Amino acid sequence: MEVAAEPGNLAGVRHIILVLSGKGGVGKSTISTELALALRHAGKKVGILDVDLCGPSIPRMLRAQGRAVHQCDSGWVPVFVDQEQSISLMSVGFLLESPDEAVVWRGPKKNALIKQFVSDVAWGQLDYLVVDTPPGTSDEHMAAVEALRPYSPLGALVVTTPQAVSVGDVRRELTFCRKTGLQVVGVVENMSGFVCPHCAALCLWILSSRGAWRKVETSSGTSLRVLPSPRSPP
Amino acid sequence: MEEVPQGCPGTGSAQAGRGASCQGCPNQRLCASGAGAAPDPAIEEIKEKMKTVKHKILVLSGKGGVGKSTFSAHLAHGLAEDENTQVALLDIDICGPSIPKIMGLEGEQVHQSGSGWSPVFVEDNLGVMSVGFLLSSPDDAVIWRGPKKNGMIKQFLRDVDWGEVDYLIVDTPPGTSDEHLSAVQYLSAAHIDGAVIITTPQEVSLQDVRKEINFCHKVKLPIIGVVENMSVFICPKCKKESQIFPPTTGGAEVMCQDLKIPLLGKVPLDPHIGKSCDKGQSFLMDAPDSPATLAYRSIIQRIQEFCGHHQPKEEHFLSS
Numbered sequence: 217m218e219v220a221a222e223p224g225n226l227a228g229v230r231h232i233i234l235v236l237s238g239k240g241g242v243g244k245s246t247i248s249t250e251l252a253l254a255l256r257h258a259g260k261k262v263g264i265l266d267v268d269l270c271g272p273s274i275p276r277m278l279r280a281q282g283r284a285v286h287q288c289d290s291g292w293v294p295v296f297v298d299q300e301q302s303i304s305l306m307s308v309g310f311l312l313e314s315p316d317e318a319v320v321w322r323g324p325k326k327n328a329l330i331k332q333f334v335s336d337v338a339w340g341q342l343d344y345l346v347v348d349t350p351p352g353t354s355d356e357h358m359a360a361v362e363a364l365r366p367y368s369p370l371g372a373l374v375v376t377t378p379q380a381v382s383v384g385d386v387r388r389e390l391t392f393c394r395k396t397g398l399q400v401v402g403v404v405e406n407m408s409g410f411v412c413p414h415c416a417a418l419c420l421w422i423l424s425s426r427g428a429w430r431k432v433e434t435s436s437g438t439s440l441r442v443l444p445s446p447r448s449p450p
Numbered sequence: 451m452e453e454v455p456q457g458c459p460g461t462g463s464a465q466a467g468r469g470a471s472c473q474g475c476p477n478q479r480l481c482a483s484g485a486g487a488a489p490d491p492a493i494e495e496i497k498e499k500m501k502t503v504k505h506k507i508l509v510l511s512g513k514g515g516v517g518k519s520t521f522s523a524h525l526a527h528g529l530a531e532d533e534n535t536q537v538a539l540l541d542i543d544i545c546g547p548s549i550p551k552i553m554g555l556e557g558e559q560v561h562q563s564g565s566g567w568s569p570v571f572v573e574d575n576l577g578v579m580s581v582g583f584l585l586s587s588p589d590d591a592v593i594w595r596g597p598k599k600n601g602m603i604k605q606f607l608r609d610v611d612w613g614e615v616d617y618l619i620v621d622t623p624p625g626t627s628d629e630h631l632s633a634v635q636y637l638s639a640a641h642i643d644g645a646v647i648i649t650t651p652q653e654v655s656l657q658d659v660r661k662e663i664n665f666c667h668k669v670k671l672p673i674i675g676v677v678e679n680m681s682v683f684i685c686p687k688c689k690k691e692s693q694i695f696p697p698t699t700g701g702a703e704v705m706c707q708d709l710k711i712p713l714l715g716k717v718p719l720d721p722h723i724g725k726s727c728d729k730g731q732s733f734l735m736d737a738p739d740s741p742a743t744l745a746y747r748s749i750i751q752r753i754q755e756f757c758g759h760h761q762p763k764e765e766h767f768l769s770s
Contacts, residue, residue: 238546238591240624241515245654271512271658304752318512318626318661319735320668323596324458326627351514351624352545353593380728381548384588388546391591415688419721 225290226334226367228341229263233401234360236393237375238385240351243406244375245273248348251373256302260343263294266307267330267360268350269319274311285310291336306337323355330356334363351385353392361396371399377407458597484733494640496607500640503538505757507674508633510666511648512658514624517679517717518648519548519577520727521746522621525646526553527732527752528578529617538569538615540606541580542633543623544599545592550582555729558583566611579610596628603632617757624658626665634669644672646714649705650680651697656705663709674710674756677749678702680719692720694763715749718742 226232235248245268252262266274274425278297285306287292294304308319308329337347346365349358372393376386386403393400410419458475459465466472467482475481500506503751509522519541526539541549550570552555558570560583569577581592581602594602612618623629634642645666649659659676666673678701697703706713720742726733734743 239515240546241513241650270627270661271514273654273657276654276657315657316660316664318664318732320626320631320665322628322631327595353591354545354593354599355628358593358595377515381551384548384551385546387589388591389769391589392593395591395593410683410694412685412688413688413692414687414690417685419683419685419687433536 222275225336226345226364227344229232229339229367230343232345232347232364232367234347234349234364234372234398235375236349236351236357236389237351237382238387238389238392239376239382242351242375242389244351244379245277245348247373247375247406248346249277252303252344252346252439255344255346256298257370260302261341262303263339263342263345264303264305264307265333265337265345266305266309267331267334267347267348267354267356269308269321270372271350272304272307272309274280274348278303278305280305281309281315283310288338290338292338304342306333326355327359330359331363333442334360353388357392358396361398364396372403372415373401375402375404376403378405385391463631481656490604490636492604492608493636496604496636497639499608499612500618500637503618503640505616506618506620506637506640506642507753507757508620508642508671509621509648510622510630510645510662511624511655512626512660512662512665513649513655516623516624516648516650516655519543519621520723521646521648521677521679521717522619523549523552523727524734524746525750525753526576526617526619526744527734528580529619529754530573531734532649533573533575535575535617536613536615537576538611538612538618539576539578540618540620541578542603542606542620542629543684544581544594544602544629546623547582549578549580549621552727553578555583556588556730562586563611566609567605569610569612577612577615579606595596596636599628600632603629604636605637607633626661630665631669633669642671643760644674646674646680646753647676647711649676649702650695651678651693651701652695653699655695656699656702660705660709661700663711672760673711674753675714676702677714678716681716683719686707686721691718712752714752715745717745719750748755 230426237244252264266272280295280297283295287366294306297303297305297404347360374389376382376384458467467478472478509518511518526537529535530537541547553572555570560570569579570583571577620633647662648656680695683694684691702713716743720740722737723733723742726736737743
């Protein structure tokens with residue numbers, strides 16, 4: 217059932233950050249989750265909007281799989297992942313009958329659901345809305361940017377890993393940001409190295425040759441932080 | 451710039467041409483007449499084109515970053531080491547084309563001939579096609595909605611002059627959306643041998659891979675098997691193994707047992723793989739003794755055996 221568009225559903229959201237990467241598997245969802253948890257730790261109220269419709273990872277990362285989505289007068293109620301209700305989440309993962317169910321949709325149908333996630337979810341008062349995206353520069357990204365544009369998104373956090381194929385895709389994502397008028401808050405280089413648990417050696421550039429990232433760093437934004445590979449990812 | 455109206459119901463939908471968002475669309479009349487729902491004539495054209503291609507393999511994963519392109523490239527390299535085997539590698543990741551970089555073909559351009567687009571050749575027997583060859587700069591973003599991506603995939607399958615090919619490997623982006631539906635749809639009359647599905651050991655990947663497996667069942671695409679990539683990491687200093695992506699739910703092995711799908715093999719994370727890819731070289735040649743190379747070769751052999759046992763029916767007819 218489609219709820220009439222509620223202009224007020226994002227009125228209480230102070231900042232909107234899109235987490236993007238041209239490349240898959242660089243840690244967008246992990247970083248979106250960690251960012252939300254860090255903001256909560258700093259006393260902020262955070263919402264996470266997961267617009268990766270084919271591969272929704274956030275429910276699992278926040279141990280919220282299988283939760284139900286309820287309706288209220290303003291639309292869908294996002295799922296609160298903690299007792300204090302300081303992190304709320306909306307994901308297509310909550311709308312599937314089984315976790316293995318594939319969302320085999322073409323672009324127009326994906327666009328329609330993303331519009332609904334933006335306009336029909338009762339986000340309430342939030343300091344930050346973190347929008348996790350799938351890899352690429354296609355339907356989901358255009359739909360999210362167009363739906364969020366009236367609410368002045370803060371900008372984009374672009375995630376990459378050191379290898380050249382990631383950097384190549386990230387350059388394209390930065391072009392997407394420029395063309396759609398999305399300000400790049402910064403770039404995060406993830407999985408820069410791995411600390412061997414046996415000998416404690418820091419193995420740098422496990423995924424690539426050295427230096428691929430440096431070329432992009434000087435021409436685009438500021439690299440925020442180098443994150444070594446986590447030893448126990450979700 | 452919009453190629454289709456916002457809220458386009460899709461050309462195959464019952465609302466095609468009749469929905470509110472169809473007003474003003476140049477294709478409105480065509481869709482309303484029902485022509486949009488008729489089978490695409492390109493399917494038959496592609497079937498004809500694919501008669502010179504013996505085996506077609508799709509490399510899929512629900513999850514991004516698990517090594518689909520790396521695997522596709524090395525499957526192509528491995529098969530092409532036999533100079534009598536003609537191999538074609540088609541990259542349908544329109545937004546994030548990695549294959550040109552991994553194959554050492556960045557900056558190459560596509561040429562037209564009388565018989566269509568010419569693929570870019572790495573070796574005499576290994577040809578490659580990717581949207582990457584159509585971009586004028588590495589920073590160019592392909593910001594296309596589904597219908598335009600589908601059009602490109604149709605052109606790749608119909609208009610590229612592959613010639614006589616033993617193996618066509620199709621590298622895909624992550625997901626279960628336009629690109630995957632289009633590849634399966636356009637090749638529907640041409641017989642796809644099957645799909646190789648790539649994963650990494652952690653549950654976050656397996657969760658997406660199970661969806662991809664369901665997608666294959668939905669579209670009746672045979673599954674050759676699953677490859678678990680980045681299984682273990684071997685420290686270059688102390689040579690001990692550790693798990694960067696712990697298989698907390700049993701990894702691909704348990705998933706394959708549950709779903710009764712073959713596990714083709716497990717490939718360890720060797721730091722040299724990434725370096726070879728960055729340089730555009732075959733890792734199989736760069737590090738012939740690596741456990742990862744041995745794993746790749748074993749997996750490639752199993753894929754060849756699968757294709758050898760599952761000949762398309764037309765071949766039996768022609769040879770009898």
